[in-house]
Amino acid sequence: MKKNYLEKNKPEHLIKDAKVLVEKYPKVPLTVDCVIFGFEENKLKVLVIKSDLEYYKEHYSLLGDIVKDNEELDEAAYRILKERTGMNDVFLDQVRAFSHPNRHPGGRVITVAYCSLLNINHHQLKIHDNDLNWHSLSDLAEMAFDHKEIVDGCYAWLQKRIQEHPLGFNLLPVKFSLRELQNLYEAILAVSLDRRNFRKKFASMDLLIDIDEMEQDVPHRPGKLYKFNFEKYEKSKRKWIGIDF
Amino acid sequence: MKKNYLEKNKPEHLIKDAKVLVEKYPKVPLTVDCVIFGFEENKLKVLVIKSDLEYYKEHYSLLGDIVKDNEELDEAAYRILKERTGMNDVFLDQVRAFSHPNRHPGGRVITVAYCSLLNINHHQLKIHDNDLNWHSLSDLAEMAFDHKEIVDGCYAWLQKRIQEHPLGFNLLPVKFSLRELQNLYEAILAVSLDRRNFRKKFASMDLLIDIDEMEQDVPHRPGKLYKFNFEKYEKSKRKWIGIDF
DNA sequence: CTTTACTATGTAAAAGTTACACATTATCTG
DNA sequence: CAGATAATGTGTAACTTTTACATAGTAAAG
Known part of the structure; x- marks a missing residue:
């Protein structure tokens, strides 16, 4: 970006040929x-x-x-x-x-x-x-x-x-249950989260679309399936202001 | 880090000499x-x-x-x-x-x-x-x-x-007033903040040490001076968990 | 038809955030 | 030295968010 420090201490003059300068730079793989x-x-x-x-x-x-x-x-x-x-x-x-x-x-x-x-x-x-x-x-x-x-x-x-951007939706099928979503967050953040609060949190963000389908082939009561509302997320990306450390 | 893609499609064998490999890599300034x-x-x-x-x-x-x-x-x-x-x-x-x-x-x-x-x-x-x-x-x-x-x-x-780490303390004198601190945050975040809430926030973090001195040579009522408690901050760096986007 | 293993949901308490107004105290000016 | 100026310092009520926690419902498997 600039001639190096030794060169810099010579009397001032502008470098006419940027190519020649760059050719002298050390190079690394x-x-x-x-x-x-x-x-x-x-x-x-x-x-x-x-x-x-x-x-x-x-x-x-x-x-x-x-x-x-x-x-x-x-x-x-x-x-x-x-x-x-x-x-x-x-x-x-x-x-x-x-x-x-x-x-x-x-x-x-x-x-x-x-x-x-x-x-x-x-x-x-x-x-x-x-x-x-x-x-x-x-x-x-x-x-x-x-x-x-x-x-x-x-x-x-x-x-x-992943706490600031919904990257996790890349890891899920297009249609997913809230349990799958929560498992994902728990795995990535290496914590366990309260199911009710987790659901409430996502419900309040209003970024999940209830597609009115149920899980299939699960050995227990099936859960509802959702899609992520990418469009809405793009529109509402929040710029947060808050000091916290 | 690895041989390139063309090479990779040759029959498998291990590269014996890493130096020779690296010498073949293109280099950039x-x-x-x-x-x-x-x-x-x-x-x-x-x-x-x-x-x-x-x-x-x-x-x-x-x-x-x-x-x-x-x-x-x-x-x-x-x-x-x-x-x-x-x-x-x-x-x-x-x-x-x-x-x-x-x-x-x-x-x-x-x-x-x-x-x-x-x-x-x-x-x-x-x-x-x-x-x-x-x-x-x-x-x-x-x-x-x-x-x-x-x-x-x-x-x-x-x-x-700066919302997650107290970098701003590098920009202030060792002793500073809350107004100076707030000006700094306002300048960096390009927002204006409520003075009372700002002070309350920092008070609750408990990272400022009241050094019992007052500003000097200000053309108005002088404010109290504080130091930042670097030691306490180092000990209590929080690892936050919270999903927000 | 009972057990299993989940889903779904609500509420009260606590904590944090926001919005807002008034009394105080140095300094400056006339 | 009195009044104006320009800050500091503080409290509270409304609101929002977070946390902790328990019970009822449903499909599948046996």
Whole structure:
């Protein structure tokens, strides 16, 4: 963005050729890693693959790839997600960059983490592709590189994010019961919530559409099914003001 | 983080030499830009310098520099801040990366934005250094590169952040009045708040220490002075659970 | 037809938020 | 030194939100 500090202390003059300047900049390999959360059997899962590196043989790693020349980071993230899962209609948010000099055994590589949520049952995985699989978040112990740290960072980010945005609806079928919704929140936030208060909360937000259908094939009294009112949410996104710490 | 997609479709085998792999990765110039907010005369300001590039002659730009070999991004941000302002005891948070391919006229440069808040009166600026100065946020129209976009992004981030963390105390003198505190919040959040409710809110948080001194040299009834209880805040950081969107 | 395992719902108490007005106290001015 | 000015400091009632908690209903399975 600017000449470096040593250069800066020379007598002032403007730099005429920005290209020449940038050519002198040091360069680093840059990758994107996707932390894809999914939800199944009331558990939060993360999409992982076996690492390609002998160094990390049998360790899991995230879906990642280099950023191409002239590719935006967002683009790279969507590309990777699409290449690996076939999906292209998913929220994908930049979380942050990880830059520890020794995070990659091959030398310095900086990575930018992206986070997403998707519905496991809506997306068929190419299972044989490097042992791609949904791994339960709670017993994801060791991972290749600093990927465990990245997952932890994204999980914390997700917990916060889901309290402010209805990301969770990506994890549910189009029609879902309130119980399914609550299970989702309980799994992601790792808390248990009072059912009556949970329902009241969502009822008061008025973002669920009662579609007048019931659950099928459940071994107990079926619950009502709802849809999420995406349109209304888009219109009424609140900008909150409140100081709380 | 992984071999790219074309390579991936070759028959499976593990990569023995991670170094060789990384050497093949494309590399990009990477910079850090610091968005330093300060507060003076009840206005929020940003620290800017004149751009070095003839291309952006007379435009302001952020404090930025390349990331050195084997330097962490956080380190780079703290280094830049220290080099330019002399400060090294400030919160500095990564906001996000900006990667538009044409954001720099010299070719592709990716930058990671960091955001900070500091007390203008506590830090003497090297004024002749590239016309470094505090520029009022509200009339910062054009900037070099995509720096206006970066500032806007960081400002939005800051507004949110300051509602959850007491960052604002960095902008105030050690001893401050409640009015000063309120002015700060009003300036950053761009709202006006009820004085009684504001005071009640902070009183209930119990994070202010009444130091039993009064303002001096004010042309009206002086207010009480307080200190922020950093220690107590550290102990009681709340982890909130609440769904709201 | 009884058990099981859920769904569905209401209410009272507590906590937090909002809106609002008046007395007080330094300083400044004439 | 009296009055005007420009702040500080405080309390309360209405409202909203959150929390805690218990009972009745229904489909399926045996």
